[in-house]
Amino acid sequence: MTSLSERISFIEASENPLSADVGLISGGRYLWLFDVGNDPKVTELLNSIDRPKIAVISHFHADHAGGLNGLDAEKIYLGAQTFKHTGRGEIVRGDIYFNDGLPIHIFELPSSHSPGSVGLEAGDFCFLGDGIYSTKKQGRTVYNAGLLQAEIKKLRSLSASRFLLSHDGRFVYPRGEVISSLEEIWSRRIKNEPYIEI
Template sequence: MQDKIQLNSDKNNIPMWRNITDKISYITPTMQPLSANVCVIEGEDYLWVYDVGKNSFVSDMLSKISQEKGKDIKIVLSHFHPDHIANLQYIKWSKLYQGKNTYKYTHIGEVVEEEIRIDKSEANLSIFPMPSSHAKGSLALMADETYCLLGDALYPAHKGNKTVYNAGMVKQQIDLLNKIPASYILLSHREPFVQKKQAVIAWLCEIYSKREKNQPWIDAGNV
């Protein structure tokens, strides 16, 4: 597994629907504008949307599927970066979940600081905080104890002129992923979007192995 963000290469930058299961689908990411994967999980009563992207087509695509299914939208935001939240103002939703840091940018909705479990009829969803070098206050969304969406949580951060991982955060990520029952991890901007959890853990372990004694940061350029 390469430590590299592989963006949608569609030259027209028009997002498209892709199916993962009969109840889980996503809108593909684009490069211009930079817009993250937007995942939709169909519950009995609601459509659960993880991230809303920045591409202007996304809001219409979500509105259309909401009308077709006759179900309102509930949103979970992975973190505060514009390519994940910019369309929020254009989408009709009934509930919004986000981390405390993301709330500083949205000023609306519910802040999640500990795990929330949603009724089993709603795809047995679990929303929980995810440690991240990339974005403070990230949230994960797990569906049916099988698929876990992480947004950009596992990616590095920019510190000065370097791209780095926080060694402590990487260790926390490894420990958390080992504990959750999900078999698959979904990482934004990456192809394939759905990754086997053990491959993701192995990738993180490789990053963690590059840490230097008494150094809190791991240089992503050395990974």
């Protein structure tokens, strides 16, 4: 577990088993989790923390959402696509704001990687899961141009200065660096082409 601030820490992703980073935000009342990984040891560790928990799931891929099975959470927030897989939890539409000792903002994140992605701002940190990554289309690595444009607009509207990217050893990036790397990809679009190949 790595601490990012007094209230925010994360459990690092692993490759074997494939399990995404788990964000932990210590609110005044709840322990907020961003993604839950897919590793029984991580689930056990989370359940051993004796606090009421709210889980926010970035997208439906098993390495992010699989750990919901067996997790003791009072409430779950997720995207509509993820709900199709889990059959439970509250679907995030637009933006949801809480104050739990620090400001929490859950939002829909347009994403080429996975439809129905969700992000979470907690104070100065913003968890994005795999949301800014590309996808594969007939063997090509691509961004969906329309989704990328909407994603950049959404990211620009956020106030957190540090963006957190799953499966990335560095994990913490200045927001400007993330947004400009996506803008650079956006600048390569070809008129009337729905996808941008990278």
